[in-house]
Amino acid sequence: MKERIKSVVLVVLVITNLILGSQVLSTKKLWSGDGYNFFVNMSNIPISIYRSIKQRISGKTPTETRLESPELIIINTGYQTSRHTLRSADDDFAPLLEIANAFLTDAFSRPQDFVSVPSDYFRTALTAKSVYLRYPTDYDSSLFAYLLGAGAGDFSQSFSQLRNIVISADGYVYIEDSLSGTVYRIRTTESTDELNSVINLHITNDDTYAPVINYAFDLGFDKAFETQKTVLSPMIPIYSEGFERETVTAKQILVSQNGNIAETAISAILPHFSMNPNGLRRYTEVDGTIVFVENNSLLKISNDGYIEYQAKDEGIQLSKGTAVSVHESVAAIASFVDKINRAAGSDSTMQLTSKLTASELSGNTITITLDYLANGSLVRLSDANSHSVTVTVTNGRITSYRHLMRSFETNAEMVSVDDYIYALDNAIARFENQINEIEISGLEIVYEYDGSQSELIPEWHVSVKEIVINE
């Protein structure tokens, strides 16, 4: 009897082995969904448990990349001395953004109720109690409403695109059309109690805040006058003095220090590109780049940590359903990028760095770029034309994807960041004798990364909108 049971078990095991083995050879997925590789999932369990414990200890909820997240929030208390800036790394950022988004969702769900107001209303709101939200790029109004969860309304009668928003303490939302400069306003129905309590909290603590923050328009630097050759965009925050900021450590997550590829991470990444690790053709190029080839796509993982995917057919579907709208595709990109980061073992979030206005969204193909956020500031690649993620979506499917895989950790070490004026002076001094006029569109703290250094130092980045050169 005992021997018979043994024989049956062995036969069952042999049959199962044959069935599963044939499925692996025929590249069929053994498990449905993203995580069909059981063993990779198993190997990821300790990482998941570690993250869960880490999050519980730190009390922070897991962050995710949000395309509609502002890059900067400034709390205007009505006092110049106690204006306060918040970046995504600050503890107060997420709760305040939640409050602000409630106002914005209400406002963007009623596009017909926006009315045009004189442009100085926007600046007046900034000098009173209010919250200023500066977004990383220009957004098509309808897309922004969709990303907020307010539905993709019709904004043809108001602002076409936006980047700057002010929510006043009395419940008005002011939006500047980033194309025409016209300001629109709407009275929201949200209670202003929570918003006011956050603003008032910063008034009572005003002695602790330094440096003093002015907007460029406060200081009159947005208007050229006589011999003044430098003009700043009116909304650039000007800090009265330098300050200290943490350094950041960049980590390679796909390639170890001894040059070995992290096979577990790669096995976790491949399924997101609809690739079965067991049924792939794989070879290594002379420079060490690993190439995975499937019938309809190609994926390269280079020694410097770049993942490059190229579809040979219609690509990877971003959302379920046959007719995926442009808005749905764009919204799904953030989630896809997060999945790749998490699969590789990075907790980093990213920030949108390419425009998403009507002209970018008009064709069947959209190209979007994102870059890492570290300690609440953007990690800019030294090569100005490169981005950490470049994704091309055609008809709702990813046809091309390039991702520099890294994770970033904030160090305890602080370094001094110069006064803004030195940054401007240094940037302009490079062209000193040639410039007749220069228009600065942005001045922000970034971590510049050449792709190889381990420690990143915060520094000013000056964005130039226009230069008039002497002839």
Added chain:
Amino acid sequence: MKNRILTAILTLLLSLTVLLPSVCYADYGYTIPANAAGTRTDIITIKRPESLSASTSDKTYTISATGAQGTKIKIYKLAGVSNTANLVTPERAIGASGLYSTVVDLNDDANTFIVYAENASGSQVVNISINKIKKSTIDRLKSLTVTIKNFLS
């Protein structure tokens, strides 16, 4: 004879030391007379306060200006009713951007600042008045402005 020549040279040097600054421009140190005047009016342009006077309820005020690269700027504050202003912002040269800004502390009520700028072409003195008033007064003025705007529109 030798002593007479030496005395003459020393006298000349002393005269130059005393007179040159007042002929060309006065290079003021930690204080400046309230009635100091420069030799030019076009070295810097005060951008804030645009009208050279302002009212605020803040504890500080940011003065901004533009000028040519290399122009040195110092800010003095008039001390009460005296005829002398004391240095409150040390000398800083304008860089390639041509922009200058500095934060000054305010006392209650009237504050008079003297901006002293100098470069190779001469010197300029600009007086700025900042009144510190109560926040409630500012709020009343702002609401009045909004009311008028609403009325006009």
